[in-house]
Amino acid sequence: MDVEEIVAYVEKELSGIKEGDDPNPVKVRLLGRKGLFSRLFDNLKDLPPEKRKEIGRRLNLLKAETEKRIDRLQLLFEEEKRKKEEESLKIDKTLPGKVPIVGKKHPITTTFEEIIRIFTSLGFEVTEGPEIELDYYNFEALNIPKDHPARDMQDTFYVKDGVVLRTHTSPVQIRVMESRKPPIRIIAPGAVYRCDLDISHTPMFHQVEGLMVDRNVRFSDLKGVLTLFAREMFGDEVDVRFRPSYFPFTEPSAEMDIRCVICEGKGCRVCKETGWLEILGAGMVHPQVLRNVRYDPEEVSGFAFGMGVERIAMIKFGIDDIRQFYYNDIRFLSQF
Numbered sequence: 001m002d003v004e005e006i007v008a009y010v011e012k013e014l015s016g017i018k019e020g021d022d023p024n025p026v027k028v029r030l031l032g033r034k035g036l037f038s039r040l041f042d043n044l045k046d047l048p049p050e051k052r053k054e055i056g057r058r059l060n061l062l063k064a065e066t067e068k069r070i071d072r073l074q075l076l077f078e079e080e081k082r083k084k085e086e087e088s089l090k091i092d093k094t095l096p097g098k099v100p101i102v103g104k105k106h107p108i109t110t111t112f113e114e115i116i117r118i119f120t121s122l123g124f125e126v127t128e129g130p131e132i133e134l135d136y137y138n139f140e141a142l143n144i145p146k147d148h149p150a151r152d153m154q155d156t157f158y159v160k161d162g163v164v165l166r167t168h169t170s171p172v173q174i175r176v177m178e179s180r181k182p183p184i185r186i187i188a189p190g191a192v193y194r195c196d197l198d199i200s201h202t203p204m205f206h207q208v209e210g211l212m213v214d215r216n217v218r219f220s221d222l223k224g225v226l227t228l229f230a231r232e233m234f235g236d237e238v239d240v241r242f243r244p245s246y247f248p249f250t251e252p253s254a255e256m257d258i259r260c261v262i263c264e265g266k267g268c269r270v271c272k273e274t275g276w277l278e279i280l281g282a283g284m285v286h287p288q289v290l291r292n293v294r295y296d297p298e299e300v301s302g303f304a305f306g307m308g309v310e311r312i313a314m315i316k317f318g319i320d321d322i323r324q325f326y327y328n329d330i331r332f333l334s335q336f
């Protein structure tokens, strides 16, 4: 057994390991249970006793030295492994973040909010009524007799005899007047239903009703409040006009138009060449309606109005098909 040869062999094995490489295969070959040193120590017993001691001592030194070097290489290897892992997990803080998709308010909601803001700033209080309504509130108490065309089966969804899906928010007028005494200043936003579907009608749409009742409420109050509303909603420069109209529950009745915001009055497809856009119906509360809620028309008077929220939103945002509001197409909705 030539110790010099063994030292050279071990040196060759150890120096073959690059720093940072895995020293384990070499460790197994040299220090393993069936490895080089184990075999060498086994062979010691075949040597004559006088040689055995000296060679044994040198082999022990060599083995200890080998263990030390392998341990060091093992540490370097583990350090390298840890660095590589860290590298692969590294976060680049300069990359743009993932922007979460945040929902937006529906244009009908924002239009509602704007209408409500304007009227509450004038002292109107927000009230609500049921969407499934008694025929009495939807029609009868509003002076709409049994044979009135507004009650036609084609327009009204009947739930059962005497019960309808409200076709307008005007029944809230009756419910409010029945439950309190003047002075009254309320608006009633909400959904209404009519059996109709085309470019300007959906079977469900929204209205905001308004009602003011007190002593000496006059048509000029109606004009003043609604003109102010139009200016807040569509801008200070907007022109308004009141046209005579007819509703069974108001007398006199009117419709309010604003100067077409598309063509500025020159005439276009949207205003049907008239230069004006109708935005609401209104009038002085009919004396019969006041009597129906046990008010005395000699003592109090009032005005009422009702507007279509979709219609206002269409004018405000330049939308030409009301059905767009209800397709829930994200490409449409994300524009607002």
Ligand code: PHE
Pocket (backbone or CB within 6 Å): 167, 168, 169, 170, 247, 250, 281, 282, 283, 304, 305, 306, 307
């Ligand atoms: N209720 C009417 C409609 O649906 C609008 C209106 C309300 C008119 C109040 C006059 C007064 O068209």
